[in-house]
Amino acid sequence: MLKLEIIGNLGADAEKKIVNGYSFVAMNIAHTERVTDKASGEITEATTWVSTTIGWNCDAILPYLKKGTKVFVRGFARLKVYTGHDGQKHAGINLSALEVELCGFKQTTDETKENQEDKPFE
Secondary structure: OOEEEEEEEEOOOOEEEEEOOEEEEEEEEEEEEEEEOOOOOOEEEEEEEEEEEEOOOHHHHHHHOOOOOEEEEEEEEEEEEEEOOOOOEEEEEEEEEEEEEEEEOOOOOHHHHHHHHHOOOO
16 A cells, blocks of 8 residues: 655646546646755756545535645555557556645635635535
């Protein structure tokens, strides 16, 4: 069993999906690391994308999962190896979330503000 904890930003609004009568939320989380080269002082960035699903409490959390939202997610990870459109082999990380915490919003709409005040997320 491989457990993973990640803090990152949503690359797009999360989507509710239904497959074989089972509903879940699907989202992609970007985790960017910045490294400074000690010799040159040059800063480089490397972004890792984590495909994440939430199979519980879908309707309650979906309104909060908008593009740019910073989240902390803990769950079970699985490595997926696939061949891309370019014919090259790629690897991806799939995460089945057990826990999701909102860490902040990049942009807040009036509707999201109302949801935050009236319906606290648990």
